[in-house]
Amino acid sequence: xxxxxxxxxxxxxxxxxxxxxxxxxxxxxxxxxxxxxxxxxxxxxxxxxxxxxxxxxxxxxxxxxxxxxxxxxxxxxxxxxxxxxxxxxxxxxxxxxxxxxxxxxxxxxxxxxxxxxxxxxxxxxxxxxxxxxxxxxxxxxxxxxxxxxxxxxxxxxxxxxxxxxxxxxxxxxxxxxxxxxxxxxxxxxxxxxxxxxxxxxxxxxxxxxxxxxxxxxxxxxxxxxxxxxxxxxxxxxxxxxxxxxxxxxxxxxxxxxxxxxxxxxxxxxxxxxxxxxxxxxxxxxxxxxxxx
Numbered sequence: 001x002x003x004x005x006x007x008x009x010x011x012x013x014x015x016x017x018x019x020x021x022x023x024x025x026x027x028x029x030x031x032x033x034x035x036x037x038x039x040x041x042x043x044x045x046x047x048x049x050x051x052x053x054x055x056x057x058x059x060x061x062x063x064x065x066x067x068x069x070x071x072x073x074x075x076x077x078x079x080x081x082x083x084x085x086x087x088x089x090x091x092x093x094x095x096x097x098x099x100x101x102x103x104x105x106x107x108x109x110x111x112x113x114x115x116x117x118x119x120x121x122x123x124x125x126x127x128x129x130x131x132x133x134x135x136x137x138x139x140x141x142x143x144x145x146x147x148x149x150x151x152x153x154x155x156x157x158x159x160x161x162x163x164x165x166x167x168x169x170x171x172x173x174x175x176x177x178x179x180x181x182x183x184x185x186x187x188x189x190x191x192x193x194x195x196x197x198x199x200x201x202x203x204x205x206x207x208x209x210x211x212x213x214x215x216x217x218x219x220x221x222x223x224x225x226x227x228x229x230x231x232x233x234x235x236x237x238x239x240x241x242x243x244x245x246x247x248x249x250x251x252x253x254x255x256x257x258x259x260x261x262x263x264x265x266x267x268x269x270x271x272x273x274x275x276x277x278x279x280x281x282x283x284x285x286x287x288x289x290x291x292x
Contacts, residue, residue, distance in 0.1 A: 023263050024282050028289075030234035031258040031265040031280050033225045036292050037192035040151055041177050043119075043249065044160050045198075048129050048142050049173075049210070051093065051107055054100060055131045055142070057210040061246050063091065063109070065118040090115035091123075105131050111149075119249050125149035135173075136207065138166045155183040158192070171200040171207075177221075188228070194221035198244075216241035217254070234260040248274035250291060 043062060050061030058064075094108040111123040125148035133140035144160040158180035165172045180192035196219035203213035221236045235258070242254035252274060256267040266281040276291040 026232055027260055027263050027265040027282050028280055030232055030260045031267050033190045034223055034236050034258055037190050045175055049135055056135045061210055063117040103133050121151055123151055135164055138164050140164045153185050157181040173198040189226050191224040195219050210246050213246045215244050234258050250276055
């Protein structure tokens with residue numbers, strides 16, 4: 001009986017430890033996948049507002065940065081220039097109608113079969129955005145869909161919307177992702193829906209020079225991922241605003257709480273540097289991760 005009791009206790013303890021490990025692993029996976037989706041769709045935002053000053057903010061944001069300069073040396077295409085590729089870019093930008101100042105306007109960024117941007121990522125396929133007006137004007141919106149669009153080996157889908165909700169004193173963009181999906185070559189995927197508010201904190205004195213712009217981002221998201229035969233659901237809340245500079249693809253600081261069932265993970269982006277390192281705290285244990 002004593003031997004049986006010791007065996008039962010040992011097995012019970014082992015099961016408990018394995019359960020704790022599984023919970024921690026799943027919480028970390030949910031937090032990491034949420035962060036990956038955030039980075040990908042935040043990159044879409046940069047590209048949508050970075051096309052040029054006719055529809056966005058221009059000034060070399062996102063893929064229109066210094067590594068892909070256009071003829072005007074700003075990374076943007078001047079309104080009314082012919083459609084097509086220049087001598088430096090590896091993507092094309094098409095506008096319909098191709099008449100300055102006429103809205104709604106559809107901008108298609110076509111990366112062809114592969115185009116490596118200034119961030120080192122290779123994109124292919126198309127980003128298609130319909131602008132109701134210049135995004136620098138309050139009330140204007142931009143709705144983006146994707147056609148065979150990949151970032152590296154990840155297939156990106158969904159609807160990405162941006163609306164300028166600025167006031168007289170601060171520039172504000174509301175961003176939503178509906179039906180977002182990132183699919184990996186293995187068949188694993190991340191479903192992601194999110195609503196974010198980007199409030200500008202620096203660069204307001206230079207409205208036509210977005211490279212000095214900085215934003216605090218608040219909001220929430222919900223997601224589901226598939227890993228093999230397992231499905232994980234989670235929700236996420238930005239606890240402390242994420243700080244983003246247009247000159248950096250990563251969030252510099254801020255914390256995000258991801259909740260899966262009753263278990264939470266706290267993702268901390270650091271103290272303001274531009275790097276792909278962050279920490280995840282689960283059950284008092286801190287782990288350092290590399291963002292993708």
